[in-house]
Amino acid sequence: MNFNRLSRVLVFSPLLLTVACGPGPKVAHDPYAPSQIELKSPPAQVSTVRHTGPFAAGNSLSYSAELKPLDPAPIKHVQLDTTHKVIEIAPGVHFSAWTFGDQVPGPAIRARVGDKIQFSMTNRSDETMPNMAMVVAPMMHSMDFHAAMVSPQDKYRSIAPGQTIEFEFTLNYPGIFMYHCGTPMILEHIASGMYGAVIVEPKEGYPTHVDHEYLVIQSEFYAKPDPAGKKAGSAPLYVLDSDRLKSSQPTHTVFNGLHNGMVKKPLPAKPGERVRLFVLNVGPSKTSSFHVVGTIFDRVWLEGNPDNQMRGMQTVLLGSSNSAIVEMLIPQAGSYIMVDHHFANASQGAIGLISTLDQPKAVDLEHHNMEASSAPSDPFVAEGKVAFETKCLACHSIGQGKKLGPDLAGVTQRRTDPWLTQWLAEPEKMLLTDASAKAMLKEYNNIPMPNQGLSKKEIAQYLAYFHWIDAMAKDTKNQSAVKAKGH
């Protein structure tokens, strides 16, 4: 063998070996391969044996934003009964809700991959609440777990009031999964409050250490004063506004079921601590651009699965029923504002705080959110609000600046009631005779205010609404000033 031949053999022999052996089997382990996951489950059982007592039970359940640690038991017994009850979604807004576990959102289930969920649910929508007449007729409900891989026709069937359904399933994927009622009309059932979260940890746990874990569920409400004038105690009752629901025009967009809820009760953290948020947008119809003012998401695990990791994100976009785990560092003392950066949603109540302070200053929120309730509780004023939003929003805003016409924030301080009354009743006559009306016409490019043909009652409702807005703004300023001074 001469040198040339030897060198050729040395150069090509590894190549020949590779060709002879082929690429070889894949060594990467796929934890989601069909052989690795559990797809079997016994058929669901439906009976007429009712649950009594508490509406929710199970060691894996958490009832608020603060999550309990993982229960190590491999089988999780979960009872979530359906109820109909009145909840306060914003100050003075008592809404006729349908629930899982008697709360909105329903209790969160925490488990890990490989755990089995043994689920049981009684439809208790026919039970009356203490001190409350039944406001909605009992109806059929069901449970749809996005965390499960099961036949919907078997497990997610609707059950009648008084019936109980029981079924089980194994958790195959880590993530934050929505659960909701799947009974037609599904849109109405979700918009009435029938949703919650299942948090599934990876089998080996999360790869990072954090100091706090919180759950944030974003959802929309579509509320209107009950047309029949029903009351919740002494306050007006609000019911589902089907027209707004079908056209995706929520009245409230909230975190954890409450307008500005985590403003009044901020999620605590200390400077230098690492916070993990489990964020789920249940919709039913809007996306969420979830953002925390003042920090950056160090890690984002889309859908709550560490396999789907992104780093250094400012905002995470969540469609309806999408979720993410976001982890962040709290850099220094302060209040870090959680918002839906789609600010139309934030201004409806999708706002909350992670705060190092016991009592954050109200001024922190001034530029993000309208303080307190965006819906008046007095039906007369509420009708004015609905009329205003239907007929006037195309040309006017409240607190959002000029449009085709003036911003009406503070209008009751700039104009007298008789002036406003006459202006709303006969704008065309005022434009001929009133100097300030003429000036306004000039300022707004000679676009005249149209005569809307309003009745005296409607005009009175508009005025009541304008006064309510200005009173709210005044309250906010006073509160902010007081809190800023430390009084």
Add this chain to the structure above:
Amino acid sequence: MWLKVSFALVIAVLSISAWACGHCEEDLVAAVYDHALLMRTRQLKQNIMYMAWDGPVTRDAGTGRKLALLAAGVPGVPPGSVRVSVEPAAISIAFDPVKTNRAKIEFFLQEKFSKMNVMVLPLPERR
């Protein structure tokens, strides 16, 4: 004759496929479930029959009203006991088992609804 049979088969298949979006027959029942009516019929020892319906008609409130009117004329059906849902397409009818039965109700409904090219498919009896 064969044309009628073919039409019936097509309608039946369409009916079954229409169940898919409402998950299952329970969802069709849910769409027309009226708890107060159920309580009342139980007191009066009456039954409620649940059915899917389908046919080449516009799915709107007007169609729902027409079907409800036709169904209300079925012998043995107490007044005010018909419930119709357009989406998902379901109908429920209360009846007095002393005066009529499920087969007769289905027969009369098929006859009345055939004017609108609509067919019904009874759901399994519920206890």
